[in-house]
Amino acid sequence: MAGNQDNMMPDQNNVPKVKIRNVTKTYSSKRGDVIALNGFNLDIKENEFICVVGPSGCGKSTMLNILAGLDNATSGEILVDGNVIHGPSPDRGVVFQQYALFPWLTVKKNVEFGLRLKKLSRQEVSDIADHYIEMVGLQDFKNSYPKELSGGMKQRVAIARAYAMQPKLLLMDEPFGALDAQTRTQLQSELLKTWEEERRTCFFITHDVEEAVILAQRVIIMSARPGRIIDIVDIDIPYPRNQETKMEPKFFELKNKIWSQVYNQYLEQRK
Numbered sequence: 001m002a003g004n005q006d007n008m009m010p011d012q013n014n015v016p017k018v019k020i021r022n023v024t025k026t027y028s029s030k031r032g033d034v035i036a037l038n039g040f041n042l043d044i045k046e047n048e049f050i051c052v053v054g055p056s057g058c059g060k061s062t063m064l065n066i067l068a069g070l071d072n073a074t075s076g077e078i079l080v081d082g083n084v085i086h087g088p089s090p091d092r093g094v095v096f097q098q099y100a101l102f103p104w105l106t107v108k109k110n111v112e113f114g115l116r117l118k119k120l121s122r123q124e125v126s127d128i129a130d131h132y133i134e135m136v137g138l139q140d141f142k143n144s145y146p147k148e149l150s151g152g153m154k155q156r157v158a159i160a161r162a163y164a165m166q167p168k169l170l171l172m173d174e175p176f177g178a179l180d181a182q183t184r185t186q187l188q189s190e191l192l193k194t195w196e197e198e199r200r201t202c203f204f205i206t207h208d209v210e211e212a213v214i215l216a217q218r219v220i221i222m223s224a225r226p227g228r229i230i231d232i233v234d235i236d237i238p239y240p241r242n243q244e245t246k247m248e249p250k251f252f253e254l255k256n257k258i259w260s261q262v263y264n265q266y267l268e269q270r271k
């Protein structure tokens with residue numbers, strides 16, 4: 001079986017880290033069934049940065065929640081390193097649109113929270129937390145509480161916390177969606193820098209096509225509900241990237257190509 005072979009293979013760039021196989025999701029309610037996902041198939045490579053775009057309600061969050069193990073697929077399966085996933089795991093870190101920080105804990109304690117469940121010494125936990133707090137530029141706010149931070153700063157803490165757990169897979173559901181344009185741009189740059197320094201396998205959902213193109217190696221375009229993949233676009237723009245990359249002709253070309261497909265799906269949905 002392919003799954004068993006994968007177990008024996010070392011992590012390599014050409015071996016899929018994550019296999020999403022024919023995932024469907026139907027929500028049933030008194031008002032009838034809603035097919036949220038209809039045959040979602042994708043291989044994600046080790047350390048790959050994937051962005052997912054698609055019209056509102058097409059099933060992006062549903063897919064991410066199933067990947068996180070927070071929800072079950074109606075059919076199909078997901079393999080991470082060859083193992084079928086059942087439920088949540090610290091191997092899969094999640095960052096949501098609304099910063100899910102513990103309000104009664106300081107920045108440092110928030111980042112340390114999950115690490116404390118690992119078999120690490122207090123010093124190791126503290127050092128790892130410091131490293132990631134510094135990476136997101138919050139070293140001067142280690143002892144602050146979430147209520148003392150701006151929205152952008154809170155989201156940086158959420159990213160530091162997810163990164164600190166060193167998950168195999170980082171799942172981000174519109175993490176910058178609630179932020180103003182300037183903070184959003186700043187956090188994109190920081191996330192890019194973080195990923196360029198310490199590559200991780202990322203599955204990042206966004207409404208913002210520009211954000212998808214600046215971050216991703218591949219952009220997944222989903223159809224209007226019931227969601228399935230209609231196109232996968234390779235973003236062949238080398239890293240390191242920065243905000244100036246957005247001025248390059250190649251960037252415009254890819255952004256327009258993706259945007260027109262997303263817009264067509266939006267029109268489809270309104271029919």
Ligand SMILES: Nc1ncnc2c1ncn2[C@@H]1O[C@H](COP(=O)(O)OP(=O)(O)OP(=O)(O)O)[C@@H](O)[C@H]1O
Nearest residue numbers: 027028034036055056057058059060061062063225
């Ligand atoms: N718990 C639920 N019960 C019933 N229907 C649901 C549930 N969660 C989502 N849905 C439906 O499934 C579809 C997909 O929802 P989902 O949240 O995955 O979309 P999305 O692509 O993330 O949208 P958005 O871009 O607005 O966040 C929608 O039609 C939604 O109404």
Ligand SMILES: [Mg+2]
Nearest residue numbers: 060061062173
């Ligand atoms: Mg969503």
